[in-house]
Amino acid sequence: MDISTNISPIKWNDDNNEIVWLDNSRIPSEEVYNSTKSIERLITAIKTLEIRGAPILGEAGAYGTAMIVNNSQNSKEDIIKNLSNFGNLLATARPTAVNLSWGVAQIKDMVENSLQEGLSPSEVKNLAITNAKRIQKENINSTIQIGKHGKKFIKDGDVLVTVCNAGTLACDGIGTATAPMRTAFAEGINFEVLVTYTAPLYQGARLTAWELHKDGIPIHVITDNMAGHLMREKKATSIFAGADRILCNTTNPDEVGTVYNKIGTFNLALIAKQLSTNSNEVKLHVAAPISTIDKVSKVSDVKIEERNPKEVEYLFNGTKITPDGVSVFNPAFDRTPPELVSSIITEKGVAEFPYTNSLTKLLD
Numbered sequence: 001m002d003i004s005t006n007i008s009p010i011k012w013n014d015d016n017n018e019i020v021w022l023d024n025s026r027i028p029s030e031e032v033y034n035s036t037k038s039i040e041r042l043i044t045a046i047k048t049l050e051i052r053g054a055p056i057l058g059e060a061g062a063y064g065t066a067m068i069v070n071n072s073q074n075s076k077e078d079i080i081k082n083l084s085n086f087g088n089l090l091a092t093a094r095p096t097a098v099n100l101s102w103g104v105a106q107i108k109d110m111v112e113n114s115l116q117e118g119l120s121p122s123e124v125k126n127l128a129i130t131n132a133k134r135i136q137k138e139n140i141n142s143t144i145q146i147g148k149h150g151k152k153f154i155k156d157g158d159v160l161v162t163v164c165n166a167g168t169l170a171c172d173g174i175g176t177a178t179a180p181m182r183t184a185f186a187e188g189i190n191f192e193v194l195v196t197y198t199a200p201l202y203q204g205a206r207l208t209a210w211e212l213h214k215d216g217i218p219i220h221v222i223t224d225n226m227a228g229h230l231m232r233e234k235k236a237t238s239i240f241a242g243a244d245r246i247l248c249n250t251t252n253p254d255e256v257g258t259v260y261n262k263i264g265t266f267n268l269a270l271i272a273k274q275l276s277t278n279s280n281e282v283k284l285h286v287a288a289p290i291s292t293i294d295k296v297s298k299v300s301d302v303k304i305e306e307r308n309p310k311e312v313e314y315l316f317n318g319t320k321i322t323p324d325g326v327s328v329f330n331p332a333f334d335r336t337p338p339e340l341v342s343s344i345i346t347e348k349g350v351a352e353f354p355y356t357n358s359l360t361k362l363l364d
């Protein structure tokens with residue numbers, strides 16, 4: 001499992017007090033690390049998908065908030081003012097992945113409480129960095145646990161499907177959707193993976209293919225519209241997807257286990273259902289850390305990010321493919337209802353449908 005030790009998608013550079021990240025928008029053609037001390041630049045990097053993927057957004061939220069604190073003057077008032085102004089801008093830079101606002105809140109709450117308890121601004125600055133590093137470490141450990149819990153779903157000869165990139169680049173460590181694959185592969189299990197393009201930004205073709213190919217895992221990249229045909233022809237056994245948000249608000253029990261993930265996940269879930277028979281279910285496994293679980297929101301609260309129409313209108317090489325004046329839609333995520341999700345694999349264990357009890361138990 002080369003990738004987990006070789007790549008650090010985001011980190012804090014102590015020498016320069018800055019955030020460093022691997023620019024996801026340029027992979028696979030170039031492996032470029034960018035860095036900044038500026039919160040505005042960090043927010044741009046998040047909006048333009050140089051930094052992306054729910055768990056990494058959690059880490060970026062934590063490091064970004066620590067950076068806001070460290071960029072402040074050595075005064076309680078300045079820290080609190082900057083946390084309120086810039087913290088909010090950072091937390092809302094992308095709306096669907098709950099981890100971003102979670103990461104911001106983790107550091108913001110800790111800093112405000114510490115100042116309240118009388119710690120000095122310079123003590124709090126150090127504490128903010130230490131805690132952001134702790135969050136990253138815990139996140140990496142979570143991916144290892146997700147791998148251990150999820151590997152039981154992969155058997156010799158399986159044909160798996162995955163969508164977008166829920167690997168190291170998006171999640172750190174060994175990824176989330178990729179964690180069971182990597183763990184099973186390291187134990188000698190033979191399987192192959194259909195990696196869906198994931199138009200319009202091709203995170204599957206560019207990023208997941210790059211990661212899994214480096215690991216030596218047998219993969220085939222397919223366009224999104226090949227999924228139904230190929231899953232039937234190749235007898236796909238299961239889909240492994242990540243998640244940007246999983247609902248667990250028990251006042252709405254029917255919504256518990258609702259999964260928001262990259263656009264196309266719902267299509268794959270429907271294909272899996274159609275291809276399932278009584279004796280052979282094609283399963284959708286969703287892998288995500290507990291920080292992706294949202295105990296507060298209802299379906300009606302969740303905003304699905306609508307991205308720039310240019311992503312649909314133009315190919316990657318800059319060629320315009322839609323006629324001038326034609327309207328396009330570009331939702332970045334979709335919602336898969338709980339009954340189409342066979343299991344939710346977290347660092348604390350696996351919840352299986354129905355989720356009202358199984359998922360809440362993992363949060364205790």
Ligand code: MRU
Pocket residue numbers: 049052053054055163164165166167170171176203241242243244261262263332
């Ligand atoms: O728009 P992106 O690239 O930030 O998409 C987010 C994702 O990486 C996916 O939805 C992923 O499957 C879940 S987050 C690891």
